[in-house]
Amino acid sequence: MRPRTRVLVFAGGAAGTAALFTAGTLGLPAFGGTLHPYADRAVHQAVRRGTPNVVSSVNFDQRAFDTLGEELILLSAAIAAVALLRVVRREDERDGATLRHGPAEVSDALRIVGHLLLPLTLLIGVYIVAHGAQSPGGGFQGGVILGTAIHLLYLAGDYPALQRLRPIPVFESAEAVAAAAFVLLALAAAGASPAQRVPALNTAVGIEVGCALVLLLGKFFEQALLIREHRETGDTRETA
Amino acid sequence: MSTLPYLTAGWIMLAGLYGVVTSRDLVHAVVCVSVTQSGTYVLLLAIGYRSGATAPVFSDRPPPPAGRPVTDPVVQAMTLTDIVVGATVTALLLALAVQVAKRRATLDPGALRTLEP
Numbered sequence: 001m002r003p004r005t006r007v008l009v010f011a012g013g014a015a016g017t018a019a020l021f022t023a024g025t026l027g028l029p030a031f032g033g034t035l036h037p038y039a040d041r042a043v044h045q046a047v048r049r050g051t052p053n054v055v056s057s058v059n060f061d062q063r064a065f066d067t068l069g070e071e072l073i074l075l076s077a078a079i080a081a082v083a084l085l086r087v088v089r090r091e092d093e094r095d096g097a098t099l100r101h102g103p104a105e106v107s108d109a110l111r112i113v114g115h116l117l118l119p120l121t122l123l124i125g126v127y128i129v130a131h132g133a134q135s136p137g138g139g140f141q142g143g144v145i146l147g148t149a150i151h152l153l154y155l156a157g158d159y160p161a162l163q164r165l166r167p168i169p170v171f172e173s174a175e176a177v178a179a180a181a182f183v184l185l186a187l188a189a190a191g192a193s194p195a196q197r198v199p200a201l202n203t204a205v206g207i208e209v210g211c212a213l214v215l216l217l218g219k220f221f222e223q224a225l226l227i228r229e230h231r232e233t234g235d236t237r238e239t240a
Numbered sequence: 241m242s243t244l245p246y247l248t249a250g251w252i253m254l255a256g257l258y259g260v261v262t263s264r265d266l267v268h269a270v271v272c273v274s275v276t277q278s279g280t281y282v283l284l285l286a287i288g289y290r291s292g293a294t295a296p297v298f299s300d301r302p303p304p305p306a307g308r309p310v311t312d313p314v315v316q317a318m319t320l321t322d323i324v325v326g327a328t329v330t331a332l333l334l335a336l337a338v339q340v341a342k343r344r345a346t347l348d349p350g351a352l353r354t355l356e357p
Contacts, residue, residue, distance in 0.1 A: 003262065003350075010261040014254050025246035032242070032291035039288065039312035040304075043296060046313070047303045054296035054313035055320065063317065070321045077328040084335040134299045140324045209324055216331045223338060 049194040056138045060201040061194050067201070068186045071208060075179045078212040082172070085219040091227050106157035114156025121149035129206035132199070139202040143209025151217055159225065168218055175211035178204050245286035253279030266337040266347045270330060277326050284319045288312030 001009075029035045046057035059067050087093050125146035132138030153162040182204040189197045256276030263269040288311050296313035304310065341347050 006261055010258065014257065018250065018254060021250040022243075022247065025243045025250070028243070028246060028287070030242040031245050031286060032289050034290065034309070036288070036290060036312050038314045039290075039296075039310065042312075042314050043303060043310060046296075047298065052297060052299040054298070054310070055317045058313050058317040059320065067321065070325050073325050074328045077325070077332045081328075081332045081335040084332070084339055136295065136297055138320075140320050144324065144327075212328060216328065220331075220334070229342075 051194055051198050052134050053132060053136065053138070055136075056132045056198055056202065057194070059138065059140075060198045060205075064186050064189060064197075064201060067205070068183065071179065071182055071205065074209065074212055075175070078175065078215055081216055082219055085223050087227055091229050093222070093226050106155075111156045111158075114152045114158075118149060118152045121145060121152060125149055125206075125210070129202055130199070132202040132206075133195075139205030140209055142202075143206040144213060146206065146210035147213025147217070150214065154221070159221075162221075166214060166218055168215065171211045171214050171218070175208055175215060178208035178211060182208060245289070246283065249279045249283035249286060251279075252276075252282060264348050264350065266340060266349060267334065269349065270333045270337060273333065274326065274330055277322070281319050281322060284315040284322070288315035 042058055042062060043054055045062060046052075046054040049057065049061060051057035051061060125142050127142075128137035128145060129139055129142030132142065150162065150165055153159075153165060182201065185197070185200050185204055189201070192200075253276050256272045256274075256279060259272030259275060260269050263272060290309055290311050293309040293311045296310040296316070298307070301307050337347060340352070344352060346352070
């Protein structure tokens with residue numbers, strides 16, 4: 001299809017969608033109004049079951065089975081990305097320790113701040129996962145902080161240290177174990193009390209999200225920094 | 241105008257779709273899919289908003305009807321999972337784009353014809 005025809009077809013479809021969507025929103029309750037039947041029921045249930053953070057209660061107690069499905073989407077997307085970014089036959093992976101990667105000339109201030117913030121950020125991530133049932137936070141948010149925290153080392157200009165801190169096979173196994181733990185916990189949760197269930201599921205999700213992010217970012221880093229085709233670059237290791 | 245937040249969500253979605261349709265670069269298309277998805281976040285949060293309400297967390301204050309009203313936690317929880325799953329799916333699409341660029345030496349969707357050489 002030519003670009004012009006495509007835009008014309010899209011314009012027709014978009015106009016129809018916009019008309020239907022506008023008609024639909026006119027029938028919705030007014031923005032900011034007092035009619036929230038689901039919210040009232042969810043808050044009532046969460047308070048009755050003793051979870052002060054209602055968002056965590058919805059995710060890991062009232063809709064735990066739906067969260068299980070979403071977790072499996074996350075797991076399969078991460079596995080598929082890792083499988084797509086593997087080293088293929090024509091390529092070669094260079095050894096990161098022999099090369100100085102990343103922003104070669106980072107200022108000392110950035111280097112120091114990066115190293116100082118790393119333990120602090122990890123601590124904040126653990127806190128947000130652990131207190132997800134009581135205060136704002138939870139497995140998803142804390143997992144993202146945990147997964148991105150160790151990449152502060154890359155921003156600080158130390159890619160070899162990042163590689164030592166982040167052995168990919170360990171994180172692959174940890175993600176699989178966390179996903180399995182989440183499935184088992186969700187199945188076993190029928191008998192447990194919400195006070196135990198929400199923190200346990202929070203932890204499993206936090207570990208899984210963190211590992212998935214580390215894996216994905218690590219694979220993209222490898223792709224950009226370490227993996228080279230034989231033919232294009234004439235890698236020195238072939239002749240050596 | 242009480243429907244403006246909902247209409248904004250629809251507008252963001254259509255703007256993202258326009259980007260996907262007219263895209264000449266696969267990475268651009270992936271970013272446009274993310275824009276489309278953020279329209280759904282705006283819609284969910286707009287539906288759950290309640291004027292004068294606070295966050296649905298009761299660790300330091302009494303729950304309604306004693307305390308102030310709270311916003312809808314159900315749509316917030318959905319937005320949360322949506323964001324994390326969306327980020328992973330974006331990573332998957334970018335990985336596909338990397339492989340396409342390697343095999344075909346192009347990222348223009350118009351230049352791609354068959355599946356395998």
